[in-house]
Amino acid sequence: MAGFAHASEAEMSRILDFYAVRWEYEPHTFPILWNLEGDVVESFSPDFYLPDLDLYLELTTLRQKLVRKKNRKLRRLRELYPDLNIKLFYARDFRALMLKYGKLALFDGLSGTSGQVSQPALAATTREPTLDVDPVPAAAPSATAQARSARSAGRRPPVRSAGTKPSAT
Amino acid sequence: MTERLADLHDDVGEILLDEATISAKVQELGSRISADYAGQQLTLVSVLKGSLPFMADLMRAIEIPVRIDLMEVSSYGGTATESSGLVRILKDLSASIADEHVLIVEDIIDTGLTLNYLIRYLRGKAPATLRICTLLDKPARRLVEIPVDYRGFTIPDQFVVGYGLDYGELYRNLRYVGVLKPEVYTEVAVG
Numbered sequence: 091m092a093g094f095a096h097a098s099e100a101e102m103s104r105i106l107d108f109y110a111v112r113w114e115y116e117p118h119t120f121p122i123l124w125n126l127e128g129d130v131v132e133s134f135s136p137d138f139y140l141p142d143l144d145l146y147l148e149l150t151t152l153r154q155k156l157v158r159k160k161n162r163k164l165r166r167l168r169e170l171y172p173d174l175n176i177k178l179f180y181a182r183d184f185r186a187l188m189l190k191y192g193k194l195a196l197f198d199g200l201s202g203t204s205g206q207v208s209q210p211a212l213a214a215t216t217r218e219p220t221l222d223v224d225p226v227p228a229a230a231p232s233a234t235a236q237a238r239s240a241r242s243a244g245r246r247p248p249v250r251s252a253g254t255k256p257s258a259t
Numbered sequence: 260m261t262e263r264l265a266d267l268h269d270d271v272g273e274i275l276l277d278e279a280t281i282s283a284k285v286q287e288l289g290s291r292i293s294a295d296y297a298g299q300q301l302t303l304v305s306v307l308k309g310s311l312p313f314m315a316d317l318m319r320a321i322e323i324p325v326r327i328d329l330m331e332v333s334s335y336g337g338t339a340t341e342s343s344g345l346v347r348i349l350k351d352l353s354a355s356i357a358d359e360h361v362l363i364v365e366d367i368i369d370t371g372l373t374l375n376y377l378i379r380y381l382r383g384k385a386p387a388t389l390r391i392c393t394l395l396d397k398p399a400r401r402l403v404e405i406p407v408d409y410r411g412f413t414i415p416d417q418f419v420v421g422y423g424l425d426y427g428e429l430y431r432n433l434r435y436v437g438v439l440k441p442e443v444y445t446e447v448a449v450g
Binding site for chain 2: 104105106107108109110111140143145147177179183186187189190191192193194
């Protein structure tokens, strides 16, 4: 069972659980660069996939000047998979979220780090919060549809991940 | 600890929406809602606590008969969080909304997480229609796309207080919507 790579991801998982939003942790890896032999040399694994919303969520608590590499990968991802619904939460976004929830002190302990947890990692795979009413129907194409779209455009579909976090993300 | 209203004003760096601007928009929304629901039975559902002033003004700007009801849900980070880890309905509707036309009245939509939960919850009560009215829409950090039927103002990505919106349960009674000075919450976080 994999753990979260960063405490901010663990906190986001608790927020999603709280509001009964189903999530999966890094379920898909998207190749974004291949060598001449066709081998994948760079990939992107968004932190969360919210299946009911068909939304990928990527968090970063790095300082803004360190985000450039991640932004570049995200641009590449969007070029290759234009139908992918993905949202990037920068440090300032996560800080605002923590402010909203009265947990600003927690953020201040996370900001600008290399992204590693400083506390025992929480278990993370897939969570299905209980809810006694029908879920909201997904408004956007499913992940499967995204994969089909990528294939039809001559690109490779996302690679299933076993819960491991690629070092480049 | 801020104790006087004057101190609360001092904590606001910029007035984003003054009283007259808010009032004009509420009247406009009330007129639209009155026209759209003419001849129908409408129930306004206010989400406590932030939407109280907006609800009070909006219901008086609506010129058709309306029922009102109140709901309150726990917020992440509140005391209920620590005990359960799940959102809780702190106050449920006091009457059935089955086959009723329901309009949720919100003060602000930010991530959309709370409203997404409420929509799912209220859909389970089988209303005839379920629509959304929000005074403020802050789309910068939206996680869940919510179809908003009546929107007062789209606001920038700033921490706002007043007209029902709070920070630490204060500032709700300001008559305007203003941007809280960063040093107010920074000092609290550090302290």
